[in-house]
Amino acid sequence: MSELRQIADRFDAILQDRKLEKYTYTLSESEKREMNVKDGGFKLMRTVFNNNGSLSVYLGTKVGAVNGNDLSEEGLEKLVSDGIAAAESAAEDPCHDFGPDQGKDVFRQGIWEPDLDLYLERVKEFLATAAKEFPKVKIMTAIASYDRWNWISRNTNGTEFEGFGGQYSFMVEICAGEGEKTTGIDGTGFVTKDLSTPFMELADVRQHMIDVQNSIDTESVEGKFEGTIILTPGCASQFISMIISNYVGSSVIIDGTSQWLDKVGEKVADEKLTIALNPYDDRIVMGERATSDGFRSEAVTIIDKGVLKTHLLGLYAANKTGRPHVKNTGFDLVVEPGEKSLAELIASVDRGLVMGGFSGGQPGANGEFSGVAKNSFLIENGKIKCAVSETMVNGNLGDAIKNVRGISKEVLLDGTSVVPYVALDGIIISGK
Amino acid sequence: MLQDVIGAKKELFADGVQTVLRGQENRNRRVVILKGNLVQNSRSEGRGISARVHDRGTYGFASIAEYTTEAAEKVLKAATENAKFLAKHATKKIDLPKSYGMEMIPLNGQIVDVEQKLIIELCQTVDKYVESKYPDLASRTIVYSEDSLDKIIYSSDACSGHIVSPRCYVYVMMSAESKDGAPVELFKAFGGYGSFFDHFANPEKLYPGIDDLYQKLMDKKEGTYAQAGYKTVVLGGMMGGMLAHEAVGHTVEADLVRGGSVAGPNLNKRVASDLVTMVDFAHTYDGGLAPLPVYLDDEGTKAEDAVLIKNGILVGYMNDRESAQQYGMAPLGNARGWQFSDEPLIRMRNTCILPGKNTVEELIASVEDGYYLIDSGNGQADLTGEFMFGVTCGYEIKNGKLGKALLDTTVSGVAFEMLKTVDMVSDKVEWSSSGFCGKKQPMAVGMGGPHMRCKIMIGGR
Numbered sequence: 001m002s003e004l005r006q007i008a009d010r011f012d013a014i015l016q017d018r019k020l021e022k023y024t025y026t027l028s029e030s031e032k033r034e035m036n037v038k039d040g041g042f043k044l045m046r047t048v049f050n051n052n053g054s055l056s057v058y059l060g061t062k063v064g065a066v067n068g069n070d071l072s073e074e075g076l077e078k079l080v081s082d083g084i085a086a087a088e089s090a091a092e093d094p095c096h097d098f099g100p101d102q103g104k105d106v107f108r109q110g111i112w113e114p115d116l117d118l119y120l121e122r123v124k125e126f127l128a129t130a131a132k133e134f135p136k137v138k139i140m141t142a143i144a145s146y147d148r149w150n151w152i153s154r155n156t157n158g159t160e161f162e163g164f165g166g167q168y169s170f171m172v173e174i175c176a177g178e179g180e181k182t183t184g185i186d187g188t189g190f191v192t193k194d195l196s197t198p199f200m201e202l203a204d205v206r207q208h209m210i211d212v213q214n215s216i217d218t219e220s221v222e223g224k225f226e227g228t229i230i231l232t233p234g235c236a237s238q239f240i241s242m243i244i245s246n247y248v249g250s251s252v253i254i255d256g257t258s259q260w261l262d263k264v265g266e267k268v269a270d271e272k273l274t275i276a277l278n279p280y281d282d283r284i285v286m287g288e289r290a291t292s293d294g295f296r297s298e299a300v301t302i303i304d305k306g307v308l309k310t311h312l313l314g315l316y317a318a319n320k321t322g323r324p325h326v327k328n329t330g331f332d333l334v335v336e337p338g339e340k341s342l343a344e345l346i347a348s349v350d351r352g353l354v355m356g357g358f359s360g361g362q363p364g365a366n367g368e369f370s371g372v373a374k375n376s377f378l379i380e381n382g383k384i385k386c387a388v389s390e391t392m393v394n395g396n397l398g399d400a401i402k403n404v405r406g407i408s409k410e411v412l413l414d415g416t417s418v419v420p421y422v423a424l425d426g427i428i429i430s431g432k
Numbered sequence: 433m434l435q436d437v438i439g440a441k442k443e444l445f446a447d448g449v450q451t452v453l454r455g456q457e458n459r460n461r462r463v464v465i466l467k468g469n470l471v472q473n474s475r476s477e478g479r480g481i482s483a484r485v486h487d488r489g490t491y492g493f494a495s496i497a498e499y500t501t502e503a504a505e506k507v508l509k510a511a512t513e514n515a516k517f518l519a520k521h522a523t524k525k526i527d528l529p530k531s532y533g534m535e536m537i538p539l540n541g542q543i544v545d546v547e548q549k550l551i552i553e554l555c556q557t558v559d560k561y562v563e564s565k566y567p568d569l570a571s572r573t574i575v576y577s578e579d580s581l582d583k584i585i586y587s588s589d590a591c592s593g594h595i596v597s598p599r600c601y602v603y604v605m606m607s608a609e610s611k612d613g614a615p616v617e618l619f620k621a622f623g624g625y626g627s628f629f630d631h632f633a634n635p636e637k638l639y640p641g642i643d644d645l646y647q648k649l650m651d652k653k654e655g656t657y658a659q660a661g662y663k664t665v666v667l668g669g670m671m672g673g674m675l676a677h678e679a680v681g682h683t684v685e686a687d688l689v690r691g692g693s694v695a696g697p698n699l700n701k702r703v704a705s706d707l708v709t710m711v712d713f714a715h716t717y718d719g720g721l722a723p724l725p726v727y728l729d730d731e732g733t734k735a736e737d738a739v740l741i742k743n744g745i746l747v748g749y750m751n752d753r754e755s756a757q758q759y760g761m762a763p764l765g766n767a768r769g770w771q772f773s774d775e776p777l778i779r780m781r782n783t784c785i786l787p788g789k790n791t792v793e794e795l796i797a798s799v800e801d802g803y804y805l806i807d808s809g810n811g812q813a814d815l816t817g818e819f820m821f822g823v824t825c826g827y828e829i830k831n832g833k834l835g836k837a838l839l840d841t842t843v844s845g846v847a848f849e850m851l852k853t854v855d856m857v858s859d860k861v862e863w864s865s866s867g868f869c870g871k872k873q874p875m876a877v878g879m880g881g882p883h884m885r886c887k888i889m890i891g892g893r
């Protein structure tokens with residue numbers, strides 16, 4: 001992975017030979033070393049060497065984008081030819097652009113030289129702990145992967161960013177069973193650069209093991225009622241992702257279907273809610289350093305104490321709509337914690353759910369959501385009563401975040417985001 | 433199309449292990465026009481070589497993003513080393529049959545690439561049609577998406593061959609404002625297996641489908657929320673396909689059976705009414721091509737149909753070689769990887785509930801108070817067979833007649849309970865093939881079904 005800079009120099013020469021005046025590209029090389037566990041035992045060892053080259057060619061205000069993984073001389077030549085052909089075919093649109101000269105920078109993140117022996121031992125330790133402490137839990141799949149990559153991005157405005165990154169990741173899919181009874185699939189995972197802690201104690205791995213073991217016997221909620229759902233951090237991330245896509249993302253602002261089109265500066269959520277994307281938070285292992293439109297990444301607060309601070313527009317969408325551009329194209333989610341503990345939140349709920357997963361599609365533009373509560377537990381009179389099955393939740397995203405009962409002081413640290421439990425009132429919960 | 437540069441490297445297959453060497457190229461073409469703006473105009477190609485080696489119950493896999501004989505040598509060496517390394521840590525040893533039949537599967541077609549210019553012109557033509565004919569829409573999006581797989585496979589102990597899988601689609605998405613000012617949306621996919629000119633030589637052929645989509649959107653604009661509860665419904669063919677794939681198909685993938693799915697204890701038991709028969713078709717359906725034909729899988733197994741439910745009785749699973757050995761079944765070609773760097777997993781191909789004898793009109797006329805659920809945007813299911821489908825298009829049924837359109841809702845249930853409530857099945861199957869199934873890797877799959885009358889949980893206010 002030491003030749004990428006030379007390949008980039010060669011790529012520049014090819015692009016300049018073709019007399020292209022405006023382009024931006026990113027070249028990358030990556031390695032993956034992955035151990036796969038199936039049904040509690042080692043099953044597959046996988047090694048992947050990959051490359052990628054992505055190029056956007058600008059001919060006047062026409063743009064064509066191409067990708068390829070062949071970084072040989074012939075492959076680079078083809079990439080340029082395809083890029084030119086794609087740009088020639090495009091429609092004129094002056095809104096396509098990339099950032100001005102950002103100078104040169106090198107970003108080094110994570111861990112470049114892995115300790116694969118210790119990594120293997122941590123996986124074995126996890127399997128042994130799981131078998132001993134959670135005998136009813138089956139490790140359907142565990143994937144332990146060390147990935148590292150080198151990328152270089154240049155454009156004709158003069159920017160040159162280079163990145164070196166490496167991380168360990170661990171993902172498990174689990175279920176529990178007794179006799180012919182089985183739970184649904186549960187799963188969790190994390191990324192880290194530090195192998196000093198047993199995997200069972202990282203992120204929310206132990207909590208998922210406990211929850212799935214407690215889910216072998218389930219009940220369906222009786223009838224239909226309006227109640228509170230306490231979203232686990234994983235489920236809260238899922239909801240926030242839907243909110244961003246539905247209300248502040250580029251597509252819904254360009255096409256005008258966002259219901260928050262003219263709400264910047266206004267209160268759109270409960271004042272307890274503050275949502276940011278912060279790639280420089282120390283608790284995030286591999287935060288974004290450069291945006292896909294050629295800027296240094298910046299932290300951005302989307303909702304501050306309930307007030308919408310900005311839409312999340314890339315450069316194209318900002319140019320197209322005349323609205324402010326946001327220098328952040330990642331999803332390094334940081335949600336501010338609250339003051340109550342999870343136990344206090346549960347104790348405050350008369351009737352509702354702790355919801356570990358939402359099985360439903362992306363809500364329509366009106367924000368209405370409807371889906372099945374997965375990996376969830378019924379709360380009655382401030383106490384967890386039982387795991388639930390065949391239980392649906394319905395509501396509206398925009399309305400739901402105006403009715404925040406509370407946010408936990410505990411946050412999930414999984415290396416990719418920082419998210420607490422979020423309790424939402426006024427949700428329709430229905431059973432069979 | 434790939435030229436064969438890997439066949440000569442069969443001589444490097446190690447003794448005493450089972451090896452598959454695969455060269456592969458994936459191509460994607462994508463154009464997106466959002467409200468008249470060309471917001472995406474991209475082409476991508478990724479090729480490389482992988483090897484997978486089985487050594488008594490553990491697997492080594494390696495891939496390199498190069499398509500050369502040298503790369504073939506490197507991945508064979510690395511995969512063999514990986515298998516032997518992991519074998520030291522394995523707790524169970526498994527011996528597979530020595531041979532699965534050494535046939536050479538012939539090339540099944542061609543991938544025809546077209547200039548990006550033609551793709552953009554197609555999208556612009558469709559966009560102009562929608563814009564000029566339906567100016568009252570709040571928004572419109574036209575997407576062209578094409579993906580193709582080109583694979584050359586050599587195995588040490590099974591079949592080999594060169595196979596291609598091209599598919600391309602135009603998606604038309606429309607949005608309108610409902611009476612209370614909230615946006616409502618619908619989309620439709622056109623296209624299927626094959627290349628650009630197989631489906632889009634004449635854009636005008638898309639117009640009747642677009643007109644129908646607009647009419648359904650206008651109905652939805654005036655639509656109502658479904659009443660939550662356990663209801664009698666007529667599931668449309670697309671919903672039947674989603675049911676076949678999500679609710680039943682995943683639970684009978686043998687890796688999930690091994691993980692504890694509800695299909696494990698239900699083999700050879702009744703899981704559906706006797707009107708329900710379900711098959712995962714390999715490449716041929718009803719005398720013609722299945723929506724996404726598969727002739728050879730990535731373990732070198734020649735693809736054949738897998739019968740899953742026969743007259744309501746669960747009779748089989750979808751397997752790879754190892755699970756087939758475990759369950760005493762034959763591997764039928766379900767082990768597939770999406771990119772050259774992906775190991776094969778057990779995947780569905782063209783999963784379908786077979787047609788019955790009633791007409792759609794008879795099904796609708798038979799419902800006194802319920803819903804006709806036509807189309808789904810998404811679906812998910814669990815080991816227990818508990819499933820969820822988003823319903824994007826549907827109507828009330830009152831006294832055997834269609835009533836108001838429905839706003840988006842969700843249906844859910846437990847597959848093997850819900851399928852026992854199927855009491856009428858229509859005589860025609862509808863297929864879809866534009867989606868991806870997600871399971872560590874994406875995979876192109878076909879799914880199909882007839883209209884079915886059944887009982888199901890519907891979500892709503």
